[in-house]
Amino acid sequence: MDNFIFPELKQRTVEDEITSRLRNAIIGGSFAPGSHLNETEVAKQMNVSRIPIREAIKKLEQEGLLVRHTNRRVFVVSFSAHDVKEVFSMRANLECMAFEWALPNMGQADYEALRELIAQQKTAIASEDYESLARLDMQFHEFIVSKADHSRLLKSWYEQHAQSQMLLNVRFRKMSDYTPETVVRDHIQILEAIKRNDIDAAKLLTLQISERVALECSQTLEEFLGTGDPEGGE
Amino acid sequence: MDNFIFPELKQRTVEDEITSRLRNAIIGGSFAPGSHLNETEVAKQMNVSRIPIREAIKKLEQEGLLVRHTNRRVFVVSFSAHDVKEVFSMRANLECMAFEWALPNMGQADYEALRELIAQQKTAIASEDYESLARLDMQFHEFIVSKADHSRLLKSWYEQHAQSQMLLNVRFRKMSDYTPETVVRDHIQILEAIKRNDIDAAKLLTLQISERVALECSQTLEEFLGTGDPEGGE
DNA sequence: GTATTGTATACTGTATACAGTATACAATAT
DNA sequence: ATATTGTATACTGTATACAGTATACAATAC
Known part of the structure; x- marks a missing residue:
């Protein structure tokens, strides 16, 4: 046996x-x-x-x-404006590092996997299933970071991601001027850069996206909580 | 009262x-x-x-x-060759990010503080006090990372630093072809770059140093343990 | 009425006790 | 002799019980 x-x-x-x-x-x-x-x-x-x-x-x-x-x-944990900056900057930085480690490990099959995720995201948007969209969004980035084969990088990324997810959930609930199509557009651009093996382009996109999302988040938070007070308000 | x-x-x-x-x-x-x-x-x-x-x-x-x-x-925890790469690459990446955040916050007083640390390092080397040297080495980098005013960055850096310290201690014990003067030389160069507000130079130096130390470490480890087995050998 | 102090309550921090699982080794069978 | 199974031991995982600290509110003094 x-x-x-x-x-x-x-x-x-x-x-x-x-x-x-x-x-x-x-x-x-x-x-x-x-x-x-x-x-x-x-x-x-x-x-x-x-x-x-x-x-x-x-x-x-x-x-x-x-x-x-x-x-x-x-x-x-509760997030001040500065915390929002921290979370998204860390996440972006880690993802940039991930590109350097991951791209040499990626091939046709991986591009396919990412393309498939994007397709599913489109479906989720079509059926207005935003919970799935959030999950698929995460999976897209998680896939890339995992490909880096770097346990410490991955661990740190998960932590930042969890926090950013908290923040994004607030945003989703508010739904101010957020258009879910942006997620797909961003991912398509990143995938293109990956396919071209263009690390710098991928990094640049990530940093831009991060900055944009961070901005949206802190605006939404401000409306939501007034001025964000430091963590753990008594 | x-x-x-x-x-x-x-x-x-x-x-x-x-x-x-x-x-x-x-x-x-x-x-x-x-x-x-x-x-x-x-x-x-x-x-x-x-x-x-x-x-x-x-x-x-x-x-x-x-x-x-x-x-x-x-x-x-016990380190494989891959773990060594992970630890030092993470540390270097975090320190590079730290430069971007810290440099705008730094002024004359900070340059002085760093210069003073370097001076103390020279003293430590002169009196062959390598324990102090290790501590001062850490303080130099810690000072810069702290100046970034980025709690999540700092936390992650501390974790990587602790692990790199474990690795360096093995190296210190072996003392193969390690010359402590290198620490001072590296720090002087970094400080110069900081003073010039030359983020790219500071980053480049950090990456080079990291790569060098990682290499030394894995060599020493190899001699020390034979082939490094994955963490937590039963 | 306001400010301070005393007291009760509720919660966290730590100790002790027990349950469940892994390891090592002896016993048995082939 | 070797391989397998049973059994004892040791360690981790969890529960209960108690100690120490913070918070809230009442009581007292001014």
């Missing part, structure tokens, strides 16, 4: 489960930025002890989604 | 203390890369319960210094 290979069982501990539930809730906007978490309450709701909750919280704190003040409560 | 301001008391929790002790021990090389940690044992040694130990471990795991396998032990 050697060629009878089962796929490896990835043990999902309680903490892992809690972490992703909490993370999804935060990114998805179930908790408002700046609101606080009660460990006991969360533990009660999920019917587990506080320990795995605390460990999950610690992880999300490291990821920049939660802020803990010793002996005070845990807060969902 | 209003103008009688005491400096704010920063509460140092048990976990914080443990975290820095463990971190220093790991970076300093008290634990060999790949060796494992026993929570109970560490708890006993420090005379605390396992809970704060676990929280500290979780933090260091996020920082990339420890690797945990579910229900198995916790291992001190």
Whole structure:
């Protein structure tokens, strides 16, 4: 029974489960930025002890989604205008670095995969399924960053992405003058640059897009929250 | 009694203390890369319960210094040749980004501070105090990255720096053909570029230095460990 | 009425205790 | 002798219990 290979069982501990539930809730906007978490309450709701909750919280704190003040409560991160700049500039910078590492690893099959993602994005827009669009948008960038085969780069990117997702969710909810077609147009341009192996063009596009989105985000945030106060408003 | 301001008391929790002790021990090389940690044992040694130990471990795991396998032990990270490339490329990339953000914030006083650090480095070399030299080396770069006023950039940089420090410590112990004067020479060149406000030159220097150090590191590691096996060798 | 201090409550931080899983080694069968 | 299985041990994962700190509000003094 050697060629009878089962796929490896990835043990999902309680903490892992809690972490992703909490993370999804935060990114998805179930908790408002700046609101606080009660460990006991969360533990009660999920019917587990506080320990795995605390460990999950610690992880999300490291990821920049939660802020803990010793002996005070845990807060969902809230973004000042400066934070918005930080998140998007980091993301853009990491993606630029990713191009350098990823492009030499990419071939025809990868271009196809990206093209397919763009096609699905068009479908999502047509059916006004913006949740899928957001997911597909992420997958496009994730694909490229993954191709870099650079675990530390990827980890950092995920963190920035989670935060940018929080910000974009606010934007989606507001829907000010946001046109989803822009996503597709941007991706097509990036894909073209990738195919040409034109790292500089890809970088430039990324930086431009990042700047634009960051601007939109901080405008929306301003309308939303008034002047953005520093993280974890008491 | 209003103008009688005491400096704010920063509460140092048990976990914080443990975290820095463990971190220093790991970076300093008290634990060999790949060796494992026993929570109970560490708890006993420090005379605390396992809970704060676990929280500290979780933090260091996020920082990339420890690797945990579910229900198995916790291992001190060990570096493959690819990991070395990752660490130094990330660090270099972050420092390049830091130049763009920091240089507009820097003035005469800052140049002075950097010059002073270089002077101290020379003293350290003269007295063959390589521990101080390593610390001063870090402070030089830390100063610049801090000036970027970019918390996410700084956080990520600290993580990469901790790992690169682990690697450099191996190198220091080997002392192959490493000449400490190089540190000073590099820093002088970077400072010159900063003074000229020449971001591109500063970036180029950083990338070159990074590449060189990474190369030295992986060579030393190879001699040290034979072929570097992937992290957390069972 | 306002400002300060005392007290109760609620929450976080840590310790102890138990449950579940992995590892090592002995026992058994072939 | 080798391969496999059973069993003990050790360690991690989680629950419960307690200690320490912050917050809110009442009580007191001015």
